Amino acid sequence: ELKVEQNPLFLSMQEGKNYTIYCNYSTTSDRLYWYRQDPGKSLESLFVLLSNGAVKQEGRLMASLDTKARLSTLHITAAVHDLSATYFCAVDTETSGSRLTFGEGTQLTVNP
Amino acid sequence: NAGVTQTPKFRILKIGQSMTLQCTQDMNHNYMYWYRQDPGMGLKLIYYSVGAGITDKGEVPNGYNVSRSTTEDFPLRLELAAPSQTSVYFCASSYSRGLVTSTDTQYFGPGTRLTVL
Numbered sequence: 649e650l651k652v653e654q655n656p657l658f659l660s661m662q663e664g665k666n667y668t669i670y671c672n673y674s675t676t677s678d679r680l681y682w683y684r685q686d687p688g689k690s691l692e693s694l695f696v697l698l699s700n701g702a703v704k705q706e707g708r709l710m711a712s713l714d715t716k717a718r719l720s721t722l723h724i725t726a727a728v729h730d731l732s733a734t735y736f737c738a739v740d741t742e743t744s745g746s747r748l749t750f751g752e753g754t755q756l757t758v759n760p
Numbered sequence: 761n762a763g764v765t766q767t768p769k770f771r772i773l774k775i776g777q778s779m780t781l782q783c784t785q786d787m788n789h790n791y792m793y794w795y796r797q798d799p800g801m802g803l804k805l806i807y808y809s810v811g812a813g814i815t816d817k818g819e820v821p822n823g824y825n826v827s828r829s830t831t832e833d834f835p836l837r838l839e840l841a842a843p844s845q846t847s848v849y850f851c852a853s854s855y856s857r858g859l860v861t862s863t864d865t866q867y868f869g870p871g872t873r874l875t876v877l
Contacts, residue, residue: 748803
C-alpha cells in the first residue's frame with residue numbers, strides 16, 4: 649500500500665524567513681504533485697514533478713524531487729502572509745492508473 | 761470554460777436519507793474522480809472513472825455509488841447516509857494519463873460540504 653507522509657503537519661513562521669516542507673512516499677513513483685488549499689476552498693495545482701528529478705520554481709516556492717530517496721521538498725523563500733494555506737503533496741504511480749494518494753497536508757501560517 | 765462544477769455547495773442530511781452529489785466538467789477530460797476530505801486530513805479517493813461507462817473503486821468506496829453515462833458528468837450517490845459520511849466531497853478531472861513526460865494535473869471542483877445528523 650502506498651503511503652505518503654508530510655512533515656511538519658503544522659508550520660508557523662515569520663514573514664521573511666525560509667523553510668522547507670518534506671514529503672516522503674513509500675514506493676516508486678512516476679509523478680509527484682503539490683497542491684495548495686486555502687481555508688474552505690478547493691485545491692489549486694502548484695507543481696507536477698516527474699521521475700527524472702525535476703526542480704520547479706514559481707515565485708517564492710520551489711519544489712524538487714529525489715526519486716532515489718523517495719522524497720520531495722517544497723521550499724519557501726522569504727515567506728509572505730499570502731502564502732498562508734495548507735499544502736498537500738500527492739503521488740501517482742503507473743500501477744495506480746492516475747489515482748493520487750495524498751499526504752495529510754502541512755498547514756502553513758505566516759505571521760507578520 | 762467553467763472547469764469542474766459541483767452542486768450543491770452545502771447539504772445537511774438525516775441519518776438514513778439518500779442524496780446525489782452532482783459533478784460536471786467542460787474540459788473534455790476522460791478521467792474523473794471523487795474524493796472526500798475529513799477535517800484536518802488529506803483527500804481519500806472514493807471512486808474514479810477513466811471514461812464513459814467505466815468506473816472503479818478507490819480507497820474508501822463503501823456507502824457510495826457512481827455512474828458515468830457521459831464524458832461530462834460523474835454523479836456520486838450516497839445511500840443510507842451515516843454520520844461517518846460527514847465530510848467535504850471534491851470532484852476532480854484530468855486528461856488520460858498519457859505519456860510519462862506529461863505534466864497534466866487533476867483539476868478540482870469547489871467541493872460539497874455534507875453534514876449527516
